Amino acid sequence: MSMVYRKILKLLMTFFVIITLNFCLPRLMPGDPFYFLSSEQGEITISYSDEEIQRQRAYYGLDKPIMVQYGGYLKSMAKGDLGYSIYFNNDVWTIIKNRIPWSISLVFLSMIIGGFFGIILGCLSAWQRNGLLDKILYSTMVFVSEIPPFLIGILFLFYLAAHWGLFPLSGGMTPFADYASWTDRIFDIAYHGILPVITLGVVQMGDFFLISRSSMIAVMNKDYMTTARAKGITTGRILLRHALTNAALPIITRIFNGLGQAVGGTVLVENVFNYPGLGLLMRQAVLVRDYPLIQGIFLTITLFVLIMNFMADIVYKKFDPRIV
Secondary structure (H helix, E strand, O other): OOHHHHHHHHHHHHHHHHHHHHHHHHHHOOOOOOOEEEOOOOOEEEEOOHHHHHHHHHHOOOOOOHHHHHHHHHHHHHHOOOOEOOOOOOEHHHHHHHHHHHHHHHHHHHHHHHHHHHHHHHHHHHHOOOOHHHHHHHHHHHHHHOOOHHHHHHHHHHHHHHHOOOOOOOOOOOOOOOOOOHHHHHHHHHHHHHHHHHHHHHHHHHHHHHHHHHHHHHHHOOHHHHHHHHOOOOHHHHHHHHHHHHOHHHHHHHHHHHHHHHHHHHHHHHHHOOOOOHHHHHHHHHHOOOHHHHHHHHHHHHHHHHHHHHHHHHHHHHHOOOOO
């Protein structure tokens, strides 16, 4: 059996375990979605009578034995049906589909920014290994990479948004704004997304710096690098044409793995900036114990992470045929 088929089988088994946990975890949470429905501030907005609770539980199948519910859940998954939101009174996939672009744009833009600056600084640090620049960059990036993304977001929110007023405090766009053109709308959305993107980008930058520096240092000791220096080739060409090209494999793999890992950081950052992506939607769903919506969000995030990890393995095998 080839590596690809083994990997697909492993992913399918992992996916089965995950959807089982996805079914169980919301039901292990304290509380019940029908005793009350809360607003984001924790205030009770809807209160059901006992008759209404029983009717709602029967409608969503929550009055059935747990194994019967699990069987129905698996059947729905096989059909691609994520269910119907208890709180938002809408199809779960429709709700998630409207929020995905916000989160995906955050993940990819932060990866581009963090990857670009992390790789460039990593190359410079490796070139100046054990020098003053290397020591400063290495110490700084190690420190930055250990800071949780939500803490960086809070610092940016306090100083850049609240104290200096350079950026909006929250949201993905100005509420009730009347845009003169579509360009004004795009500019407003981009303006609100700067701080969340920078926050995630800083975290990604530290990881890319460390892996690119390590890869570059390993390449710098190769014989062909010594030959390139002896030929009098410029530093820029040596770094980009010879060193970075041969050190690219771990960096490329890190890109795909980082895309999956960035989703976890996005969940926290979106709640810090009240950004309307899947992270904020997850918090809202957890507050009101919206089982179908919680399951749908977890499943969407899980699929994205699994796909990115699978792509990382495929790319690694493509660039290094020795991996079987």
